[in-house]
Amino acid sequence: MDLILFGPPGAGKGTQATRIKEALEVPQISTGDMMRAARREGTPLGKKFDEYMQAGKLVPDSMVLELMKERLSKPDAAKGAIFDGFPRTKAQAEALDELLAAMDRKIDAVVVLDVPLEDIVDRVTGRRQDPTSGQVYHVRYNPPPAGLEVIQRKDDTEEVVRKRFEEYEANTKPVLPHYEAKGLVKRVDGVGSLDEVTERIRSALGE
Ligand code: AP5
Numbered sequence: 001m002d003l004i005l006f007g008p009p010g011a012g013k014g015t016q017a018t019r020i021k022e023a024l025e026v027p028q029i030s031t032g033d034m035m036r037a038a039r040r041e042g043t044p045l046g047k048k049f050d051e052y053m054q055a056g057k058l059v060p061d062s063m064v065l066e067l068m069k070e071r072l073s074k075p076d077a078a079k080g081a082i083f084d085g086f087p088r089t090k091a092q093a094e095a096l097d098e099l100l101a102a103m104d105r106k107i108d109a110v111v112v113l114d115v116p117l118e119d120i121v122d123r124v125t126g127r128r129q130d131p132t133s134g135q136v137y138h139v140r141y142n143p144p145p146a147g148l149e150v151i152q153r154k155d156d157t158e159e160v161v162r163k164r165f166e167e168y169e170a171n172t173k174p175v176l177p178h179y180e181a182k183g184l185v186k187r188v189d190g191v192g193s194l195d196e197v198t199e200r201i202r203s204a205l206g207e
Contacts (some may be wrong), residue, residue, distance in 0.1 A: 001026060001080045002105055003205070004087070006176070007113035009164040010124035011190050012197055014136055016113070017084045019198045023207070026080040031088075033134065034067050035059065036153075053155050056163030058171060061091045068092075072099055080105070088172045093179070110179040111201055113190035117165055124161040128152055142194060 001024050005013040017028040035053060038046035045063065052059045068086060071077065087093040100106050115123075126139040128150035137144040144150045155164070179185050186204040190197055 001108050002083070002100060003080075004083045004107060004110040004179070005113065006110050006172075007190060008115060008117075008120055008168045009161055010120040010127070011113040011115045012123075012194075013084045013113060015142075015194060016197060016201055017082045018136075019194070020201060021082055023202075024080070024082065026082055027076045028084055029068075029071055029077065029081045029086065030084040031059075031064055031067060031086040032084075034071065038067075054160070056155060056160040056167060058088055058167055061089055061095070064088075064092060065095050068096070069099060072103070078103075080108075087175055088168075090175055090178060093175050107179065107182075107184060109186060109205060110176075110184045111204055112176065112185060112187045113197070114187060115190040119191060120165060121158055121161055124156050125158055127156055 003024065003026075005017050007013055014028075014030060014033075017030070021028045032053075035046070035049040039050050039053075040046070048063065049059055064086070072081070083096070087096050097106070123138060123141070126141070128137045128139060128144055129135065129152075130137070130144065130148060131151050135144075136142075137150060155161070176185060188197065188200045188204050192200070
């Protein structure tokens with residue numbers, strides 16, 4: 001299955017992808033995670049990503065598509081994937097269609113997590129991450145185990161998340177009609193406990 005988890009920053013795309021990927025038997029592909037990995041490695045490309053990410057701006061399509069092409073060629077993605085944070089522009093959506101078509105595949109569903117801006121700011125500013133495993137927590141809604149040292153993402157400030165939300169509204173939300181025209185979009189209320197949202201996604205997917 002090829003599934004897109006769609007929604008504004010902090011909607012819970014990464015959290016939910018982690019919770020459903022085993023049942024779907026496909027990997028989670030997060031362009032944000034791939035960019036942060038390149039940044040940690042200190043590659044010239046990673047430094048370029050950092051400039052955009054710190055400003056809450058989208059990384060140019062050509063760079064993102066290079067990453068995606070390489071990622072989709074890995075054996076674990078041979079039978080499907082959960083796309084988390086991708087595509088974010090119309091050009092990325094069209095390029096993804098082409099990449100999948102070349103593998104005899106197509107997007108099966110697009111699940112949109114609806115979460116209002118005030119919850120997004122609360123979620124993103126309270127997000128913490130285990131730097132070793134990558135596991136995501138929230139200081140109140142999903143607290144890390146006692147004693148675990150967690151870090152905060154550099155772009156998780158209120159100022160930057162508001163910028164990221166503007167980018168979402170201006171460039172990413174307009175991607176939806178591309179999938180609506182194909183009848184693939186399923187809207188899910190992203191406000192509720194982690195388990196409730198997982199259940200809504202499963203039921204939207206007919207599981
Ligand atoms: P990216 O890493 O993709 O960030 P994002 O889309 O802004 O999404 P987030 O990772 O912030 O949130 P999420 O929806 O995964 O939420 P999460 O599950 O963590 O992108 C970062 C940057 O990289 C972009 O700004 C851009 O610069 C660049 N980039 C990446 N991809 C790109 C692309 N394709 N094109 C161009 N540029 C690109 O949850 C958030 C918090 O809420 C957590 O603390 C979690 O514990 C908590 N939470 C989750 N669910 C619930 C719930 N139901 N109730 C309460 N709390 C919850």
